[in-house]
Amino acid sequence: MKILVCISKTPDTTAKIAFTDNNTKFAEAGVQWILNPYDEWYALVRAIELKEKDASSVIHLVNVGGTDAEPIIRKALALGGDEAIRINVTPTDPFTVATQLAEVAKQGGYDLILTGKETIDYNNGSVGGMLAEMLDIPYVALATNLQIDGTTATVKREIEGGEETVEVSLPIVISAQKGMAEARIPNMRGIMAARSKPLKVVEPVQVEPLAKAVEFGLPPAKAGVKLVSPDNVEELVRLLHEEARII
Amino acid sequence: MQVLVFIDHVDGHIKKASLEAASYGAKIAEQTGGTAEAVVLGNPADIDSLGKQGIKKLYQLQHDNLQAIDSQVYTKILEQVVQKAGSQVIVFSNNSTGKAIAPRLAVRLQAGLVSGAVALPDTSNGFTVRKNVFSGKAFAQVSVTSDIKIIALNPNSFSITEGDGATEIVPFEATVDAPKIKVTGSTKTSGKVALTEADVVVSAGRGLKGPENWKMVEELADLLGAALACSRPVADANWRPHNEHVGQTGIAIAPNLYIAIGISGAIQHLAGVNRSKVIVVVNKDAEAPFFKAADYGIVGDAFEVVPKIIDAVKKIKGIS
C-alpha cells in the first residue's frame, strides 16, 4: 500500500499569539515551531502502524512550505516516514495548499492519503476535503479509527453526539483526530536514519487564493473572575440564574 | 445576495446548528437585499418551520442513495442546486457534515471558503468574514474574492431567530451518484446532549482523582441538561471516552455556560473552551490558572462544592 501523509508546521501550543505589520501577520519572533499535533500524533502514527502490519507499504510525507519547514519534516521522517517531498512555497490558505498537494498526489498514485483534522493555528480543517475533490475520490473527515483490509477501509468518524462506522474502497482521503493512534516519541535510531532519508524539493504550480486572512485581532480580555465562597454556593447559582440568566 | 443554506438533520430532525445557519443565512440575505433559500437532502419532520428562521424557499431532494453522508455524492447534488438557484452565498454549519462537504463544494464551484465563521459578513468593502484562529485565542478577518462564497458557521455563534414567515417547499430532481461510502454501524456517546451543540457543558479533570467519582458530575449535567466534557489526561487515562476530551487537540466548544471542575486550566485546555460565554471554575487551588479565564469561581474542594451546587440548582428549579 502506498500512503501519503500531509504534514504542516504550526506554532507550539504554548506560543504567545500576537500580530505585526498593522495586524496583518502572525508575529513569528521567538516562536517555537512544531509538527501540527493532528498530523503527527494521529495521521502519521497511524500510517506507521499500518506499515508495521504490512511491511511492503511505503509512507511518503508531503509538506507545502519553505526551507523553514525542514526541521519538522526531518522529525516526521525520524518517527517513521520513508521519504519526504517539500513543495517550495509558503502556505497562505487551504485552497492553494490543496492545489499543490494534489499535484504530488496525482503523480504518486497513493492508495491512502492522510491529513490532520485541522492545523492548530488557522483551524480551517479544509485541506483534506479540497484535496479529495481535486482527486475525485471519497473523503472521510474526523476519523477516530482506521482499519485497512485489502482494498477496503473501515473508518470510524465523529458525528454530532456519537460515532459512525463506514466502509469505503481505496483510494481515499482521511482526516485524522484523537483516537486514531497514540502519540510516539522518535528514538535515536529513527533520528539517525532520518538524516539519510530522501527529502525531495519540488517547485509549486501557479495558483491564486480565493479567500485569504487580511487582518487579525485578539478577543477582548475577560473582566476578571467573581469569586464566591464555598460556603455560599447558593449565591453562585443565584448569580448564574439572575445575572447571567443561564440556569 | 442570493443565499443558500444547507440543512443538516439527524434522527428525523433538523440539527440545532442548522437552525443557527438558517437564521444566519437569512440575515445575510436581508442585509444584502436577496432571498434566503435552503436545501435539504432527505425528509426531516420539521422542515415546515424553517420559515421562522427566515427561509423563503426550501429545495428538497429525497433519494435512496442519501442514507450515508458521502461528501462526494452530496457535493455533486449541491452543485446542481446552486446552479438552479443562482446562489451567491452558501452557508453550512461547521459541524461534522459541513466539515466534510463545504471544502469539496468550494473546489467544485471555485468558491472561496471561510470555515469556522463567528459573525455576519462585512460587505462595506468587499466581502470579509470573521473566523476564529489559534483555537479561539484570536480571530481573523477573511476576505473572499470569488464570485460564489461559502461560509461554514461555527456552532453556537449565532442565535436562532424565531419569526413568523413561511417557507415554500420545492421538490428538487437531480442526478444522484451511487455512494462509495457505506455506513455499517453507529454509537451514541454517553451523554444525552451532543457536546458541540450543547448550551451548557459540565467538565471535569484530574482533580476528580478517578473515574468512580464522575457520578456527581453526571448528576449535575443531567440537572442542567448539559453535555459532559473532560480534560485530555482524563481521556488519555480512559477515565472518560476520548470524544469528551475538549481543548486544542480535542473538541472545541462555545457553550453559553462551561463549568470546569478540578481542571487546572492549561493553555491547551483553554484553547478549546475559551469561547464559552460564561465560565465557572471549581478548583481547590486559588492559584490555578483557570481562574484567570473564569467569570465565576469557587476556591474549594470539588467533593464538597459540587454536591452543594447540585442542591442549590435543585432548589432553584423546585426539585427536591
Ligand SMILES: Cc1cc2nc3c(=O)[nH]c(=O)nc-3n(C[C@H](O)[C@H](O)[C@H](O)COP(=O)(O)OP(=O)(O)OC[C@H]3O[C@@H](n4cnc5c(N)ncnc54)[C@H](O)[C@@H]3O)c2cc1C
Ligand atoms: C501539545 C499539547 C496538547 C494538549 N492538548 C490538550 C487538550 O486538548 N485538552 C486538555 O485538556 N489538555 C491538553 N493538553 C494537556 C494540558 O497541558 C494539561 O496537562 C491538562 O489540561 C491538565 O489536565 P487537568 O487540568 O485535568 O489536570 P491537572 O493539571 O493535574 O489539574 C488538576 C487540577 O485539579 C485541582 N484539584 C485537585 N484536587 C481537587 C479537588 N479535590 N477539588 C477541586 N480541585 C482539585 C488541582 O488544583 C489542579 O488545578 C495538551 C498538552 C500538550 C503538550
Ligand SMILES: Nc1ncnc2c1ncn2[C@@H]1O[C@H](COP(=O)(O)O)[C@@H](O)[C@H]1O
Ligand atoms: N502546508 C501544508 N503542507 C502539507 N499539508 C498541510 C499543509 N497545511 C495543511 N495541511 C494538511 O491539511 C490538514 C488540515 O489543514 P487545514 O485545512 O489548513 O486546517 C492538516 O492537518 C495537514 O494534514
